[in-house]
Amino acid sequence: MASSRGTRGMALRQRRTQAPKPISCSSSFSYEDISSDGSDSERDDDVSCVVCGSGDSPADLLLCDKCDKGFHLFCLRPILPSVPKGSWFCPTCTNHNHKKLKSFPLVQTKIVDFFRIQRSQELTQKISQDIRKKRKRGSSLVMSKKKRKLLPFTPSPDPTRRLEQMASLATALTATGTEFSNELTYRPGMAPRSANQSALERGGMQILSKEDSETLNLCKSMMERGEWPPLMVAFDPQEGFTVEADRHIKDLTIITEYVGDVDFLKNRENDDGDSMMTLLSAANSSKSLVVCPDKRSNIARFINGINNHSLEGKKKQNLKCVRFDVNGECRVLLIANRDISKGERLYYDYNGDEHEYPTEHFV
Template sequence: MPASETEGDAACEPEAAANGAVRKRTAAPPPTMRARKYRSIAEIMREAKPAAAVIGEYYGDLRCEECRVPADADEDCGLFRIQRSSHGEEGEKCGSSQDGRKRRRRSLPLVRHKKRRRILPFVPSEDSKQRLEQMRSLATALTALHMEFSNDLTYMPGMAPQSANLANLEKGGMQVLCKEDKETIELCRTMYKRGECPPLKVVFDKLEGFTVEADGGIKDMTFITEYTGDVDFLKNREHDDGDSLMTLLLTTNLADSLVICPDKRGNIAQASSMASTTILWMVRRSKI
């Protein structure tokens, strides 16, 4: 190194120390970077060349992670956990039939059945005087019609016996009541025995005769009473001019068919010649 340069550096150091400042050497600033120019997709597509299709086997060595079964065409059942018919290979595959059943979703039915409506018991009037007036109107109507009150079917001598009323003789089969409807009918029978009757009143009309009017709130599908009376064979009533006969048992052989004849005994169902559409008349059929 030349002596003049050494002396010059030594002369500068005392001056920097005297001023209390330390001089540091810094790197030269980087050159200015030019903005990068991007190519448009149209330019790229013009210069692009179609690539040649490469055909090869890429999944030949694919194996199940658990049982290490290769994914060949003959071994697809192993990958999808399909149990084979042979008992020897069944234990070698991973998974079981129980796993498949757990993951299988249950299919819902496409057809929705309409919910069946249940029979409701009647609600007697709370006022005892009102109930007494209702029973008095029924007694007046039965007396005028020369009838006796009866809430059961009666089998009189010379008519059809009780043994002829068999449900298995019904043509097309007998309609069976569900458990809830049976309990409702039994509840109504019990209320009748306690002297509790549905809120109905029998009135006389000059044009229509005896009719039934609601004496309180009655909901739809409410059980009112059972159609009762004397039971006789249909063949014995072919020329009967009464309009209150009701079929009790309809058989294939008409000679065995039974009808209910409410000409001497009955209840509020026979006390009227015209009933309201809100009342559900139930036919009394034993053996149900």
């Protein structure tokens, strides 16, 4: 579950699970381990978590509205980011663990329509070749002393495999009730596009160079024509939806832009969404912006975070999240921070440079 980074105070606590480490929560727990009989939940203060057996952290203890059993947010698999609004039913009562995920049909016309793909692949290939030739001509012995440039992703050469990759994303988007979008969207009642001004950033942000902007635009145009990043979305019983590399990816490759509806942070302080991302951290907090991918989004929503409280967790990080000034607007990119092997899951650090959020419950 992706979450916002670089935000502070109550807004941060509402959007992310602020849970102390459980006393004895087993990571090997599965929903089948939950018994269907009995309940010791006569009163809320007497409830213990079915998974770890502890009644600690009552603010993070959910009660099923059907069986009254208790579950810590951080003991559920996948972990819940916050207490859901409205009624909540445990996995046993909803039979969630017995429901088979319905895969998106592997039909080219349906996938093309779902992602609104244009049919002009030859033009995209020519643009890609021209940019690569231009970079080769401009190379020199002093390149190592200059800022390293971002790379466009290299799509899988097999068109059938690319359809399978897109179908995996369509499956995840459909299952979460999310419309596909590959751009920041500005909706009535939320922040207008005029509010997205990188000049308002309190600490400054990196400026995307002209050449890197061309690379980002190339990636966008390739996707519009069906040449997608080599990524597969899969469902994991502990992590939920997760993203895997489907072929080798080079360091500094643009993986995706983090997109969704743009809104003011002040409007989202009590939001229980699990995947908001900081877009603009303004000196005037009332002008700070977040990206909300719960209604419209792309594959970025399903890229998970690392447990940066453990050495093993830190070793898994293979992406970095960077906010850029692109022609005066704020944009967020996920970029490979090392070579990524085929089959690796993609992870990045939600905390960025501030290290405010305890991620010890990430698996």
